Structure formats: C-alpha cells, structure tokens
Amino acid sequence: MIAAIIGGGVIGGGWAARFLLHGWDVRVFDPDPEAQRKIGEVLDNARRSLPGLADVPMPAEGTLSYHDTIEETVAGAAWIQESVPERLDIKHQVFATVQAACDPAAVIGSSTSGFRPSELRQGAVREGQIIVAHPFNPVYLLPLVELVGGPADDAALIARASEIMRGIGMYPLHIRREIEAHIADRLLEVVWREALWLVKDGIATTEEIDNAIRYGFGLRWAQMGLFETYRIAGGEAGMKHFLAQFGPTLALPWCKLTDVPEYDDDLVDLIAGQSDAQSGAWTIRELERIRDANLVAMMRALKQQDWGAGALLKAHDLRLRDAGGAGEAAPADGIAEDGPVLTLSQTVPLDWLDYNGHMNESRYLEAFASATDRFMELIGCDAEYIAAGGSYFTVESHLRHLDEAHAGDVITIHTRLLAGEGRKMHLFHTMRAGEREVATGEHFLLHVNLETRRPSDPGPQVAEALARIAAAQGGLSRPEGAGRAVGQRP
C-alpha cells in the first residue's frame, strides 16, 4: 500500500513515520530543500518510540521515497495526506494538482486544524474524495484522528478511511457535522485563549500555567477526559450534583471566553521570553524526545489498565498479531515443533530504559514473565483454564544478563521445557536482541489449585501438552547456563 504525503513539515513528517512503521510505502513531496533532513530526524524519534508501544512484532518497515512533483508522488497511492501550511489558497492548489493525477478511489485527507470540508472542497473536481483527517502532534504516537466529511457525508468513504486509520493504530473519531476547528481544537483554543490572558494580565507565567496543567487536571484528562472526570467530582450523586454545585459559576463567569487578547508584539515577546526562560535549555529535538518517552510511559501504563488510549493499544496488538509482523512467525495455538518455542517478540520500549541508557534489570523479569504466560497459553493453561481454577505459580527464578538491550531493539524469547511432569514445570528462556544473546531466565513453576492455593496436578490436556513438548525437545542438549547459581566466574 502506498501513502502519499504532501507537505513534510511537523505534521507531514509524523504521518510519514506512522504509515512507514506500519509497513506502508511512503512517498513525500515537499519543496523545502531541508525536508529530507527534517523528516529523517522525526523518523529517528518515531523509530525509538512507536514500535515500543506494541507488545508484538511490528510489520516490516515500508520504503520511503522523495519526489519532485505531486503527480509522481500520488500515482498509485491509496491514501494521500495533505499537510501543507494552514492557508486555503495553498490547499486548493494542492488538491487541484493531486486530483488531476491520483486514483479517483484514493482517500485524500487534509490535516487542517480549522477548515471545514466544504471550504476545502471548493473548486475540487471530485468533492467527495476530500475529507478532514486532523491528527495530533506527535502523529506517530497520539492515536486520535478527527475525520470530517462534507455536508452530504459519504458514509462509505468515512468507513473506508476509518478502517485505514485503525490499521495504522489510530483512533478515528468521526465528526458528524462540520464546524471550524472540529472538536479538539475548539476545546484547545479555549484553554489557549485563557492562558494568553493569564500571562498578559501578569497573573501567571508560562511555566506556572504548564504546572497547573501537568500536576493536576492534565493527568485526569489523559485518562478520563472531561465529563467522566466531573461525574466522579459530583460524588455519589454523580453528574446531577456536580451540575447543581458548579452550574451557577457559569454566570459569574470565571473566564474571559469570548474576549481575545490583542495579539501584539508585546504579548508575543512576553510569552516567547517566558517560554525561553522555562524551556530554552533544551533544543526542540531534545524536548521531543522527553515528550515521546513520557507519552510512551503513560500510554503503556494505560495499556496495563486496559483503559482509554491503552485499551486501543491492546486492541491494536491483536490486529498486528493477526497480520503477522516482521521476523520469525510466532506459533499459533498448540506447539508442534521440536526446537525452542518462540514465546515473545517485541521492541524494547522507551520506558524500559534506566539511568545506564539500557534496558533495566526489572524489565528482563517482566519480559520473561510474559514469555512464561505465552508458554502457559500454548500448553492450554489459558484464560478459560485459569478461570476454571487451575494455574501455575512461579516459585524460583534465576536471570543471567549477558549483553545489553537498548530502546528500539527487537527482542525475542525462545523457551525450552526442561521438565514438565506432574505439578512441576521447569522453563529455560533465552532472550536475543537480533542475533545477540542478551539474557536467560530459568524458572521453576508449580501447578496450583486456585481455590485451595495449594499445589495440584494439571488437567489432562495441559499434562498431555507438556509430555508432548518434553518428548519433542528431549533430543536437545541442555542449554548453556541452565542450573547455574549466582556466583563469580572461575
């Protein structure tokens, strides 16, 4: 599949990275002679951060190419994303050239922050081909994309566009009626306007306003948004009580919503000066990397909770797993092979790094635990079996750290069953980063009855699977390092 990116600045670069890392071939047109360097830097950031959101292998990266004309860029593309400056005349010129050369069935998405589809479509040869596909910076990490069709909305086009967006891990939010700035930027502008007033009136600095957001309601918004948060704030009586208590304050009012501060040089200098004092010690690329690491950590935490953007990541993992990612194919249910079993394949995420700049020791155990979970699933000790009252408890673990793993490394774990009789299961995991062996994990587990919390024999299908694998792997030599205790090398 080919994605054509017209305009490769902040947003176009982010789109290019998201499509590319999801296996699409990406063609870029941007007259800026610096575009390749800038996109290269965005891609470096994306490669460090995006693949680590997934706990399964990502697709093989597509091919990136740069082109001298729009015509060449869009030929054969299934998705064309316009991300040129926020000026209607430039966007109209781009659409005219794109439509003269592209596949009429291709989706043309516009990244516009504020224009309505009916404005974008003025003068278009095929009006119904152009939609708003408004993303959020950084496009390669934030999943939201607002999709807006025309006044006579084309349901089939929006459905197709939504499916493509889901395929690259996004959350398509269909906005049924066009308005300026869609939904999110309407909300953001309100906060932005109030913040400008607070600075202009000398009430707060840019840093104090950022602190008011990041130490408080920004954290709430990231996981529950506005209405769910305020529902809880109403106490046991919920939303009605909240409205009764805080509704009357709307009449005061607390804010200056409809007034816009005069956007003169003094205000620009005041804000830019405070922003330099607050954040000028970092370059923009450094700030981007700090932001990306924070976003990855937050989104992975939400993934643990299976909530909001984290729940979306979980669902996307299933999609990626079904599609079969790059590298060695993980076994489907049941194990037939007689070699070590692939039980994990994923990219080292940014939040697994420590102060030494490599994967922290605690994360090795996390990865090995996931590999054990997968092995349990493969022998039939799956969610259904566990719900019926049987499971395994780990009673002893021994890890060896043999080499370093870094952010962006694809790690795999292969598992050997050293013993699997009765209630005992003895596993030996080998972790590699590419071809390098980086760690081993040896674990002894006991089958338990979850009601009595005492050891018990496994069900017949689990016992049978263990016997089959033990027999199949029986011819393999004992792995180097198995049975070692902690000690100094002789």
Ligand SMILES: NC(=O)C1=CN([C@@H]2O[C@H](COP(=O)(O)OP(=O)(O)OC[C@H]3O[C@@H](n4cnc5c(N)ncnc54)[C@H](O)[C@@H]3O)[C@@H](O)[C@H]2O)C=CC1
């Ligand atoms: N920066 C942001 O936070 C967000 C911006 N957007 C929207 O994305 C669009 C692009 O914004 P940014 O990436 O921020 O701007 P930008 O200034 O970073 O990038 C625009 C790029 O378009 C290129 N360009 C100019 N004329 C062109 C043409 N005729 N054909 C092809 N390329 C051309 C420029 O060389 C530049 O690289 C705008 O519509 C904006 O509203 C949407 C979401 C967030």
Ligand SMILES: C[N+](C)(C)CC(=O)CC(=O)[O-]
């Ligand atoms: C400032 N902005 C209007 C360009 C912002 C957006 O459109 C979305 C975002 O990423 O905040």
